[in-house]
Amino acid sequence: MDYEKLITDPGFLLVIASQAFAGAFSAVVAIVALKRCRDLHFHVNCRILISTLLVLIFVHSACLTVLQVLQLTRYLLYPDPNKAAIPATVCFGLRFPATVCMTAFAILQVGMIAERAIAVWQRSRYESLGIAVGIIITGLCVIVSALFSMWALMQMNLRTVTVYCSAGTPETSFRVKVLTMTFCGIDGFTLIATGLVFSCNAAAVKRKFFDLQSSYQLKENLEVLRIILPMSTCQAIFHLTFSLSNSILASYESSFLMVTYRTLFAATYIIPYYTMIAPILLMLLLRITFHKRASKLNVLTKPAAKENDMYFTTYSKMWMTTAYNKS
Structure with a gap:
C-alpha cells in the first residue's frame, strides 16, 4: 500500500485533526459536567453512575486525543511512512482503554436503568440501601466492558508497527464488527427497558395510598428517566x-482508492463527536430539571392569596373594564 500518499493527504490529516480537537473538547466538557454533578439532588447511586459515565468520557477523550495528536505530529514531521509508523504496543495501549470506555457507554446505560428499576421496586426503603447498589452496578458494567473489549482486541498483532492506529485491524476486524453491532442491540434493549420502567413508575404513581418516601422516590425516578431517555436515544x-x-x-x-477508503474509514469513527455532545446534553437536561424543581418550590412557598383579596381584585378588574368600554 502507498501509505506515503495517505499520510500527506489533506483530507486524511483533517479527519485526524478534527478527532483530536473533538477529543480535547470532550475532555474539558466532561470535567465541567462532572463538577456540576456535585450539586445533584438525586440518590447517591444515581450520582455514582452519572459521574462514572463522565469519567469514562474523559478517559476515552484523553486516550484518543493523545493518540491522534501523536499520529498527526508524526505525519507532519515524517512524510516517510516507515518513520511515521508507531509500535503496535503503543497503539494497543491507547486503543484498548478507549474501546473499554466506548463499550462501557452502552453497558452503563443498562446499569442506569437497572438502578432505577431497583428504585421503583424498593421505593419505600431505597434511601436506606446506601451506595452498595451503585458501586456493584458500576463495577459490573466496567468489568463486563473490559472483558468484551479484550475479546475483541486480543488477536491484534503487537509485534509490528502501524501507520494508522485503529482497533479494526485485519486480525480484529470481525470481532470489532460484532462488538459495534452489539452496541446497537444494547441500545435497543435500553430504550425498551426505559419504557418499561417508566410505565411501572407511572402505574405506581397512580396508586392512591403510599408513604412519603415512596412518593419522593417515584417523583425522582420520573426526573431521572427523563434524563436517561434522551441520553440513550442520542447514544443509539x-x-x-x-x-x-x-x-x-x-x-x-x-470500489475506492486506498487513500479514499482509509480516509473514509477513519472518518466513520464518530464516537469522539458523541463524547463531545453527551456531556453538553446532560448539563442541558440537568438544567431543565433544576429549573422545574425551582418553579415547583416557588409555587409551594408562595403565600396563598386571601379570598377577600381575590374577590375585590377580580371585581376591580371587571369594573375598570366596564368603565373603559363605556368611555
Whole structure:
C-alpha cells in the first residue's frame, strides 16, 4: 500500500485533526459536567453512575486525543511512512482503554436503568440501601466492558508497527464488527427497558395510598428517566450510524482508492463527536430539571392569596373594564 500518499493527504490529516480537537473538547466538557454533578439532588447511586459515565468520557477523550495528536505530529514531521509508523504496543495501549470506555457507554446505560428499576421496586426503603447498589452496578458494567473489549482486541498483532492506529485491524476486524453491532442491540434493549420502567413508575404513581418516601422516590425516578431517555436515544443514533457506516464502507472497499477508503474509514469513527455532545446534553437536561424543581418550590412557598383579596381584585378588574368600554 502507498501509505506515503495517505499520510500527506489533506483530507486524511483533517479527519485526524478534527478527532483530536473533538477529543480535547470532550475532555474539558466532561470535567465541567462532572463538577456540576456535585450539586445533584438525586440518590447517591444515581450520582455514582452519572459521574462514572463522565469519567469514562474523559478517559476515552484523553486516550484518543493523545493518540491522534501523536499520529498527526508524526505525519507532519515524517512524510516517510516507515518513520511515521508507531509500535503496535503503543497503539494497543491507547486503543484498548478507549474501546473499554466506548463499550462501557452502552453497558452503563443498562446499569442506569437497572438502578432505577431497583428504585421503583424498593421505593419505600431505597434511601436506606446506601451506595452498595451503585458501586456493584458500576463495577459490573466496567468489568463486563473490559472483558468484551479484550475479546475483541486480543488477536491484534503487537509485534509490528502501524501507520494508522485503529482497533479494526485485519486480525480484529470481525470481532470489532460484532462488538459495534452489539452496541446497537444494547441500545435497543435500553430504550425498551426505559419504557418499561417508566410505565411501572407511572402505574405506581397512580396508586392512591403510599408513604412519603415512596412518593419522593417515584417523583425522582420520573426526573431521572427523563434524563436517561434522551441520553440513550442520542447514544443509539451515534452507535447505529457508526456501525452501519462501517459495514457499508467495508462492503464497497474494492470500489475506492486506498487513500479514499482509509480516509473514509477513519472518518466513520464518530464516537469522539458523541463524547463531545453527551456531556453538553446532560448539563442541558440537568438544567431543565433544576429549573422545574425551582418553579415547583416557588409555587409551594408562595403565600396563598386571601379570598377577600381575590374577590375585590377580580371585581376591580371587571369594573375598570366596564368603565373603559363605556368611555
